[in-house]
Amino acid sequence: xxxxxxxxxxxxxxMIMLGLACLLSVREASxxxxxxxxxxxxxxxxxxxxxxxxxxxxxxxxxxxxxEQVSVASQSAxxxxxxxxxxxxxxxWPRSFSREGTLQGVTAKMPYIADLGASIVYLTPINRMSxxxxxEFLSQRMRWSPSTKSSEYKNPYRIADHAAVDxxxxxxxxxxxxxxxxxxxxxxVIIDIVFFHCGPDSVLLERPNFIKRMPDxxxxxxxxxxxALNYESRELRDYLIGVLVHWVRDVKIDGFRCDVAxxxxxxxxxxxxxALDKINPDVVMLSESDSPxxxxxxFNMSYNFPYYYKALEPSIRKGESATLIKTxxxxxxxxxxxxxxxxxxxxxxxxxxxxxxxxxxGAAATAVLNFTLDGIPCVYNGQExxxxxxxxxxxxxxxxxxxxEVNRLELRTAGGAARLAFYxxxxxxxxxxxALTSGKLIWLDSDMADDVVTFLRKQGDEEIIVAxxxxxxxxxxxxxxxxxxxxxxxxxNSGPYSSPTGDISPKSWAPAKGQLSLAAFGFxxxxxxxxxxxxxxxxxxxxxxxxxxxxxxxxVPTMFVNGMPRFSMAYCxxxxxxxxxxxxxxxxVHFYSIHLTLTDIVSWGPKDVxxxxxxxxxxxxxxxxxxxxxxxxxxxxxxxxxxxxPRIYVATPEWWNTVHHEDAPRNKPSFCSLAWRRDASDVLxxxxxHIDTSKYGKHVIGWMIAAGGxxxxxxNPDVSACGEKRFRTWMENRYRDDKDALARLVASRKAWVPxxxxxTACTLGNFLDPEKSRLxxxxxxxxxxxxxxxxxxxxxxxxxxxQRRLV
Numbered sequence: 050x051x052x053x054x055x056x057x058x059x060x061x062x063x064m065i066m067l068g069l070a071c072l073l074s075v076r077e078a079s080x081x082x083x084x085x086x087x088x089x090x091x092x093x094x095x096x097x098x099x100x101x102x103x104x105x106x107x108x109x110x111x112x113x114x115x116x117e118q119v120s121v122a123s124q125s126a127x128x129x130x131x132x133x134x135x136x137x138x139x140x141x142w143p144r145s146f147s148r149e150g151t152l153q154g155v156t157a158k159m160p161y162i163a164d165l166g167a168s169i170v171y172l173t174p175i176n177r178m179s180x181x182x183x184x185e186f187l188s189q190r191m192r193w194s195p196s197t198k199s200s201e202y203k204n205p206y207r208i209a210d211h212a213a214v215d216x217x218x219x220x221x222x223x224x225x226x227x228x229x230x231x232x233x234x235x236x237x238v239i240i241d242i243v244f245f246h247c248g249p250d251s252v253l254l255e256r257p258n259f260i261k262r263m264p265d266x267x268x269x270x271x272x273x274x275x276x277a278l279n280y281e282s283r284e285l286r287d288y289l290i291g292v293l294v295h296w297v298r299d300v301k302i303d304g305f306r307c308d309v310a311x312x313x314x315x316x317x318x319x320x321x322x323x324a325l326d327k328i329n330p331d332v333v334m335l336s337e338s339d340s341p342x343x344x345x346x347x348f349n350m351s352y353n354f355p356y357y358y359k360a361l362e363p364s365i366r367k368g369e370s371a372t373l374i375k376t377x378x379x380x381x382x383x384x385x386x387x388x389x390x391x392x393x394x395x396x397x398x399x400x401x402x403x404x405x406x407x408x409x410x411g412a413a414a415t416a417v418l419n420f421t422l423d424g425i426p427c428v429y430n431g432q433e434x435x436x437x438x439x440x441x442x443x444x445x446x447x448x449x450x451x452x453x454e455v456n457r458l459e460l461r462t463a464g465g466a467a468r469l470a471f472y473x474x475x476x477x478x479x480x481x482x483x484a485l486t487s488g489k490l491i492w493l494d495s496d497m498a499d500d501v502v503t504f505l506r507k508q509g510d511e512e513i514i515v516a517x518x519x520x521x522x523x524x525x526x527x528x529x530x531x532x533x534x535x536x537x538x539x540x541x542n543s544g545p546y547s548s549p550t551g552d553i554s555p556k557s558w559a560p561a562k563g564q565l566s567l568a569a570f571g572f573x574x575x576x577x578x579x580x581x582x583x584x585x586x587x588x589x590x591x592x593x594x595x596x597x598x599x600x601x602x603x604x605v606p607t608m609f610v611n612g613m614p615r616f617s618m619a620y621c622x623x624x625x626x627x628x629x630x631x632x633x634x635x636x637x638v639h640f641y642s643i644h645l646t647l648t649d650i651v652s653w654g655p656k657d658v659x660x661x662x663x664x665x666x667x668x669x670x671x672x673x674x675x676x677x678x679x680x681x682x683x684x685x686x687x688x689x690x691x692x693x694x695p696r697i698y699v700a701t702p703e704w705w706n707t708v709h710h711e712d713a714p715r716n717k718p719s720f721c722s723l724a725w726r727r728d729a730s731d732v733l734x735x736x737x738x739h740i741d742t743s744k745y746g747k748h749v750i751g752w753m754i755a756a757g758g759x760x761x762x763x764x765n766p767d768v769s770a771c772g773e774k775r776f777r778t779w780m781e782n783r784y785r786d787d788k789d790a791l792a793r794l795v796a797s798r799k800a801w802v803p804x805x806x807x808x809t810a811c812t813l814g815n816f817l818d819p820e821k822s823r824l825x826x827x828x829x830x831x832x833x834x835x836x837x838x839x840x841x842x843x844x845x846x847x848x849x850x851x852q853r854r855l856v
Contacts, residue, residue: 179248
């Protein structure tokens with residue numbers, strides 16, 4: 050790429066640069082809300098209002114299942130956004146999480162959850178609950194609960210209205226405030242939905258065909274003695290899909306944990322996903338099941354129940370072999386689609402707290418496994434500070450916040466403080482080490498395989514070794530590693546989670562040193578180094594993250610960095626020249642933009658000086674982060690106060706263009722290419738995440754996305770095969786009620802995309818004639834929306850990878 054001007058180095062106002070980047074915002078469809086102020090079910094109205102804005106779904110025949118030509122395990126799981134692969138979940142039981150037991154109480158503690166390090170808040174059901182006390186409709190768990198005798202307490206999983214918030218928890222406005230608070234703190238919110246059954250007094254029973262019934266009309270009860278929903282009913286399906294649309298569209302919910310999802314027909318979930326994708330394709334769907342087929346199209350994640358019930362519990366509580374962990378892992382990954390994300394937990398609302406089930410030190414060992422195995426770790430409701438209140442689904446018993454100092458988030462007891470610090474280290478370690486979220490898992494052989502779980506997480510040259518002792522006695526283990534190296538601890542084994550004789554695990558270890566010593570339920574998590582000390586940042590120390598945002602200030606949009614308005618100039622250049630960086634710093638300019646590109650580019654500077662800009666994206670799953678680090682280092686070395694806004698050219702390398710030749714006309718990616726949007730968004734996410742978690746993260750305030758001809762988000766007309774195909778579909782949809790007009794527009798055309806000459810055929814001065822150039826005008830509208838959608842996808846990738854802290 051050769052720049053138009055010879056002198057590309059310039060100083061421009063930083064606010065102009067940032068303001069342009071902020072013009073790209075996600076457009077939201079508007080539609081009428083579902084009526085949640087009445088107990089009356091109006092399914093026809095729900096379909097008309099909740100589904101209108103997402104287009105017409107092709108209705109499947111109820112119960113229709115497509116035949117499978119290949120095994121599920123040989124296919125790929127539904128693609129999930131990069132931020133989800135890096136996510137950590139905190140499960141909240143609203144009744145007990147706060148003293149108030151309300152959504153407002155949860156909102157008040159959102160800063161606590163964010164400070165812990167979670168990125169997703171999962172709320173168990175908050176829908177209006179059944180108050181029917183007839184014994185024939187009580188589950189076994191309800192019969193056992195002493196609270197069942199009290200009319201004040203109800204079962205959150207026995208729903209009376211799926212589209213309303215129970216007054217015990219608050220209002221829909223309270224839920225909207227909660228999601229807004231979470232989003233402001235960089236977290237997402239998912240809620241529990243219960244679509245297998247309903248309460249015996251549910252509004253759904255007002256429609257005879259909404260539940261399964263016996264010949265005499267009585268409800269057919271599911272396994273929990275609640276009326277089972279009838280998915281043979283088209284109206285029920287549309288109504289429930291409308292409920293999901295409402296929570297996402299109107300309350301800004303980011304996803305759903307779907308209770309007993311395998312007991313609901315798969316084709317319903319796939320229909321629901323199709324509807325939700327039209328609003329937000331990154332909506333998270335978590336299946337409470339072990340059904341591999343669900344991960345192909347409908348769900349992003351699945352619970353790994355065998356891991357908990359058939360591996361963790363038997364190994365720790367019954368003393369069975371620790372090899373069950375590996376056996377379970379291999380079985381799950383061999384039966385599910387490749388790329389499946391599994392949820393790992395050691396405590397949840399259906400079991401007693403982890404400290405009760407596994408003991409204090411055993412619970413710590415399970416937490417280390419959950420945070421280092423591939424998958425998504427989940428921490429349950431007070432687990433992080435050792436709450437041991439036994440779970441009762443009907444009871445309203447607050448967490449032991451008496452252990453906690455609400456102010457400053459410090460715990461009053463030494464043990465509680467150490468536990469909270471330990472969990473913060475886990476969250477921070479997983480956020481910092483990309484090998485734990487994106488790396489391969491390699492099982493390691495040892496002479497203590499029955500007692501100690503050992504594996505390696507590897508991404509590129511980065512290696513992290515994990516050894517977890519599942520026995521209540523000290524162990525020394527000899528490991529077989531693929532190569533020699535020195536591994537330095539990145540998770541200190543100290544505090545209440547060490548043996549009575551003290552911590553015996555080393556600060557660093559190498560195979561050449563011999564056996565690895567582990568305390569009872571102890572662990573070693575070490576990163577491969579050259580033998581030098583690895584500095585492990587501690588939460589609250591040097592790990593603060595820069596926050597950059599655009600807000601109104603004195604009546605104009607202003608850039609705020611870490612809460613302070615900044616007025617300055619920025620030095621922007623295609624060419625890395627430290628002498629000029631120093632000149633800027635000496636004159637008080639600390640804002641910089643550096644030039645990066647995904648593909649190799651040759652450009653020319655003043656006096657025909659040639660500058661080679663190496664591409665970062667070297668191949669599938671191959672990203673050269675060192676190029677980015679080098680460019681940032683050049684600035685930071687001469688200006689330690691530097692705040693940098695990298696400009697990254699999202700072009701595609703030659704190897705990608707060869708593979709996706711239909712998506713890359715003239716060796717440039719098409720703005721209509723969904724493959725480009727997907728792959729480049731993933732690469733952007735990884736680059737942003739890598740820098741964000743490196744020592745340079747605090748210097749980066751945002752990312753400028755450049756693409757298209759001259760890097761200006763323009764490339765017109767698009768002659769790619771995918772561009773032609775998407776334009777044809779767009780036109781057929783636009784003229785679906787006037788097919789004759791469409792036929793006249795495209796008559797005798799080999800290609801529908803108008804060639805460049807037609808775009809400049811202005812017959813009314815500088816304007817196109819709507820009669821003669823209708824196809825060009827339509828194409829420009831279509832192409833503009835494709836460019837905007839592409840920019841939104843790329844900006845969303847940056848926002849999510851930085852937890853919405855950067856511009």
